[in-house]
Amino acid sequence: SPIPDYLHHVLEVARPNDGGAAAAYIETLAKADTSKMAVALAMVDGNVYSAGDDRVEFSIQSIAKAFVYAMAIEDSGLEAVLKKIGVEPSGDKFNQLSLERNTNRPMNPMINAGAITAHTLVVSPTATLHQRTERILQALSRLAGRQLRVDEEVYEAELRTADRNMAIGYMLKAAGVISCDPQEAVRGYIRQCSINVNVQDLAMMSSVLANGGMHPLTGEQMIPQTSVRQVLSVMTTCGMYDAAGDWVSNVGFPAKSGVAGAIIGALPGQVGIATFSPKIDERGNSVRGVAMCEQLSRDMGLHMMDVS
Numbered sequence: 001s002p003i004p005d006y007l008h009h010v011l012e013v014a015r016p017n018d019g020g021a022a023a024a025y026i027e028t029l030a031k032a033d034t035s036k037m038a039v040a041l042a043m044v045d046g047n048v049y050s051a052g053d054d055r056v057e058f059s060i061q062s063i064a065k066a067f068v069y070a071m072a073i074e075d076s077g078l079e080a081v082l083k084k085i086g087v088e089p090s091g092d093k094f095n096q097l098s099l100e101r102n103t104n105r106p107m108n109p110m111i112n113a114g115a116i117t118a119h120t121l122v123v124s125p126t127a128t129l130h131q132r133t134e135r136i137l138q139a140l141s142r143l144a145g146r147q148l149r150v151d152e153e154v155y156e157a158e159l160r161t162a163d164r165n166m167a168i169g170y171m172l173k174a175a176g177v178i179s180c181d182p183q184e185a186v187r188g189y190i191r192q193c194s195i196n197v198n199v200q201d202l203a204m205m206s207s208v209l210a211n212g213g214m215h216p217l218t219g220e221q222m223i224p225q226t227s228v229r230q231v232l233s234v235m236t237t238c239g240m241y242d243a244a245g246d247w248v249s250n251v252g253f254p255a256k257s258g259v260a261g262a263i264i265g266a267l268p269g270q271v272g273i274a275t276f277s278p279k280i281d282e283r284g285n286s287v288r289g290v291a292m293c294e295q296l297s298r299d300m301g302l303h304m305m306d307v308s
């Protein structure tokens with residue numbers, strides 16, 4: 001069929017792009033097989049197409065932030081979430097120690113400071129680490145349509161070198177943004193980052209965002225429409241961190257990247273997209289992933305500012 005052939009073509013065009021390097025600060029990610037590459041599309045009608053290493057698993061990393069933000073809104077309410085986390089692009093690195101000047105909130109839920117805060121708003125601010133991580137694991141599994149699991153090796157490895165995220169946790173506690181134990185908040189956040197997925201899972205998950213929160217396969221409303229709008233908005237302005245402006249002008253659909261090398265994109269009413277290739281650039285975005293998304297956007301006319 002023409003779509004898988006086209007996806008193979010997308011992989012081969014991006015493959016010579018050899019820039020970047022696997023994330024070095026998490027030992028297990030540094031050892032990743034950087035030759036692996038995959039792409040998947042999940043249409044809102046339920047059809048899923050993929051090519052390349054589409055069954056290879058990797059940790060979801062920061063892509064979880066988008067869905068955990070939706071869960072925080074569902075569990076704590078949008079108003080409470082907005083009191084704690086802003087929606088402005090930071091223009092800084094994803095792990096910057098920063099708070100919004102006048103409000104003392106993390107700038108947005110896509111950088112680590114905001115994501116650690118959002119993690120604490122899942123279930124309830126007094127819930128245990130276990131309750132939150134279980135809630136997140138099961139919700140992501142339902143979105144993917146199969147039972148996902150935590151990669152304990154990735155979790156342990158990231159925890160060993162989590163000084164910067166621990167510092168962010170203590171900064172949040174000192175500023176009164178979170179009230180729980182900062183180390184527990186960061187451990188829970190790192191566990192949510194360590195959930196293993198493949199590109200088909202991610203495309204399925206983002207197709208729920210593309211479909212207004214309704215799962216294309218089951219018809220179940222997984223995420224309220226109002227939350228989907230909120231999530232896609234912050235993905236558009238903040239999902240690719242300090243590359244957000246380049247991304248919106250070149251690719252033009254809401255997206256989120258993770259340091260394991262995956263990117264998801266969601267074009268409302270059309271398609272959920274996922275790419276995977278471990279080598280990332282200095283902003284933390286997969287080099288070949290960005291190239292593949294640029295090409296998909298061009299070839300399929302996916303830029304949200306274009307009239308189709």
Ligand code: GLN
Nearest residue numbers: 061062094193258259284
């Ligand atoms: N677990 C990673 C971290 O907190 C996630 C970062 C990312 O994927 N950009 O550093």
